Amino acid sequence: MPTVTIEGPPLTDINKKRTLTKEMTESAAKAYQLPKDVIVVVIKKNLPENVSVGGQLIIDRHHKKSE
Amino acid sequence: MPTVTIEGPPLTDINKKRTLTKEMTESAAKAYQLPKDVIVVVIKKNLPENVSVGGQLIIDRHHKKSE
Amino acid sequence: MPTVTIEGPPLTDINKKRTLTKEMTESAAKAYQLPKDVIVVVIKKNLPENVSVGGQLIIDRHHKKSE
Amino acid sequence: MPTVTIEGPPLTDINKKRTLTKEMTESAAKAYQLPKDVIVVVIKKNLPENVSVGGQLIIDRHHKKSE
Amino acid sequence: MPTVTIEGPPLTDINKKRTLTKEMTESAAKAYQLPKDVIVVVIKKNLPENVSVGGQLIIDRHHKKSE
Amino acid sequence: MPTVTIEGPPLTDINKKRTLTKEMTESAAKAYQLPKDVIVVVIKKNLPENVSVGGQLIIDRHHKKSE
Numbered sequence: 001m002p003t004v005t006i007e008g009p010p011l012t013d014i015n016k017k018r019t020l021t022k023e024m025t026e027s028a029a030k031a032y033q034l035p036k037d038v039i040v041v042v043i044k045k046n047l048p049e050n051v052s053v054g055g056q057l058i059i060d061r062h063h064k065k066s067e
Numbered sequence: 068m069p070t071v072t073i074e075g076p077p078l079t080d081i082n083k084k085r086t087l088t089k090e091m092t093e094s095a096a097k098a099y100q101l102p103k104d105v106i107v108v109v110i111k112k113n114l115p116e117n118v119s120v121g122g123q124l125i126i127d128r129h130h131k132k133s134e
Numbered sequence: 135m136p137t138v139t140i141e142g143p144p145l146t147d148i149n150k151k152r153t154l155t156k157e158m159t160e161s162a163a164k165a166y167q168l169p170k171d172v173i174v175v176v177i178k179k180n181l182p183e184n185v186s187v188g189g190q191l192i193i194d195r196h197h198k199k200s201e
Numbered sequence: 202m203p204t205v206t207i208e209g210p211p212l213t214d215i216n217k218k219r220t221l222t223k224e225m226t227e228s229a230a231k232a233y234q235l236p237k238d239v240i241v242v243v244i245k246k247n248l249p250e251n252v253s254v255g256g257q258l259i260i261d262r263h264h265k266k267s268e
Numbered sequence: 269m270p271t272v273t274i275e276g277p278p279l280t281d282i283n284k285k286r287t288l289t290k291e292m293t294e295s296a297a298k299a300y301q302l303p304k305d306v307i308v309v310v311i312k313k314n315l316p317e318n319v320s321v322g323g324q325l326i327i328d329r330h331h332k333k334s335e
Numbered sequence: 336m337p338t339v340t341i342e343g344p345p346l347t348d349i350n351k352k353r354t355l356t357k358e359m360t361e362s363a364a365k366a367y368q369l370p371k372d373v374i375v376v377v378i379k380k381n382l383p384e385n386v387s388v389g390g391q392l393i394i395d396r397h398h399k400k401s402e
Contacts, residue, residue: 001174001321002277003137004292007243008270008300014116018124020299024272024292025122031288032276037121040135040174042074042113046243049215052222053269054238060219068187068375069143070338071158075136075166081250085258087165091138091158092256098154099142103255107336107375109208110251120135141377148317152325159323171322176275176314180377183349188372189360191353202308202388203343204271205359209367210337221366225339225359232355233343241269241308254336282384286392293390304389310342311385 002028003040009058010045017043069095070107076125077112084110136162137174143192144179151177203229204241210259211246218244270296271308277326278313285311337363338375344393345380352378 004024011017021041029036048058071091078084088108096103115125138158145151155175163170182192205225212218222242230237249259272292279285289309297304316326339359346352356376364371383393 001135001319003174003275005273005275006270006296007273008296011299014124014126016299017116018127020295021119021124022122023295025119027288027291027295028274028276031279031284035121039121040137041119041122043117044113046245049218050244051269052226052242054236054240055223055226055242057215057219057222059215068185068336070141070375072139072141073136073162074139075162078165081258081260083165084250085261087161088253088258089256090161092253094154094157094161095140095142098145098150106255107338108253108256109247111247118135148325148327151317152328155320155325156323159320169322173322175320175323177318178314180379183352184378186356186360186376188370188374189357189376191349191356193349194353202269202386203341204308206340206342207363208338208340209363212366217366221362224362228355228358228362229341229343232346232351241271252336282392282394285384286395289387289392290390293387307389309387309390310381312381 001038001040002032002034003042004028005042005044007044007046009048011043068105068107069099069101070109071095072109072111074111074113076115078110135172135174136166136168137176138162139176139178141178141180143182145177202239202241203233203235204243205229206243206245208245208247210249212244269306269308270300270302271310272296273310273312275312275314277316279311336373336375337367337369338377339363340377340379342379342381344383346378 006020024041025036025039028039051058073087091108092103092106095106118125140154154177158175159170159173162173185192207221225242226237226240229240252259274288292309293304293307296307319326341355356378359376360371360374363374386393
């Protein structure tokens with residue numbers, strides 16, 4: 001039962017979720033040579049106030065950009 | 068400090084959470100031969116629009132069923 | 135597809151793994167009111183040199199005990 | 202790309218998040234001898250009704266304390 | 269910094285890892301409308317003695333099949 | 336029970352693990368205003384053949400560098 005977990009910023013468009021999970025399922029089924037039925041994909045979101053890169057929260061990086 | 072993480076659909080009944088974490092703690096304590104005090108259990112939820120099986124979102128599977 | 139992930143010290147006895155995953159599957163199936171077939175359980179191990187509690191590696195705690 | 206994931210009770214003070222991710226980035230960069238730019242830190246929260254220690258939900262432990 | 273984590277049985281062919289991570293990166297970049305450079309993909313393996321479906325370890329299921 | 340999980344390349348020096356987990360414990364205890372005793376830190380490693388950035392495995396990136 002391969003499981004693919006995607007963590008990123010919020011994805012609000014359900015169609016993007018449909019395409020993303022469909023494509024990831026196909027890639028995983030091909031790599032593991034398993035039927036698509038056993039591939040599980042989970043999308044998780046992290047808010048920009050909860051992620052830092054290089055020690056700076058994403059939310060602060062955006063503020064900078066708008067300066 | 069064994070940790071058990073359960074990911075599933077939302078569980079709204081707090082009594083189910085109590086029973087689930089109690090039982091999982093007992094199983095883990097027995098398997099690892101450790102006191103129950105050091106077993107941590109975490110329940111996480113994934114919405115049906117964020118999980119796919121076989122490339123189809125759970126939320127779309129439910130729609131099908133109701134057709 | 136609820137998934138239960140158990141992280142703990144290495145479990146070498148395969149029968150303990152059988153019992154642990156069987157019991158956790160039953161607890162999860164009951165809590166989520168889902169058939170056991172859709173419950174996935176994954177056991178992961180962390181070595182005592184890779185886990186700390188209170189800022190002290192488990193491997194160092196064991197050394198202390200033997201003093 | 203080392204990634205640090207912190208799971209704990211909700212942190213409401215954004216300044217605590219800033220300090221926490223900054224310090225963790227510095228610790229990780231030093232340990233892995235990598236530039237801070239490649240260190241990602243993610244903060245996740247678990248509500249007290251979703252975490253148990255010793256088989257007791259945190260939310261129930263708090264209720265006890267207030268008795 | 270979206271991160272894709274794939275957990276499945278061991279993948280021994282490095283070319284399959286190349287294709288899998290390349291395709292997942294492209295899918296994620298498209299969904300999140302972000303440059304591919306910020307997409308991280310991690311492949312993790314779980315041995316068949318450490319995963320159960322329906323309360324039965326994968327390793328026991330294989331034994332059955334060979335009977 | 337806040338838990339800090341660090342995923343990165345293999346760390347072979349046990350003293351680096353001691354320093355890293357000690358520092359992360361102190362940062363987490365301060366942020367959550369909890370005693371250090373309840374902070375768990377787990378170090379996990381990912382091999383360069385199992386991680387990609389921008390669709391390229393880390394192991395291939397190193398090969399390039401040495402050209």
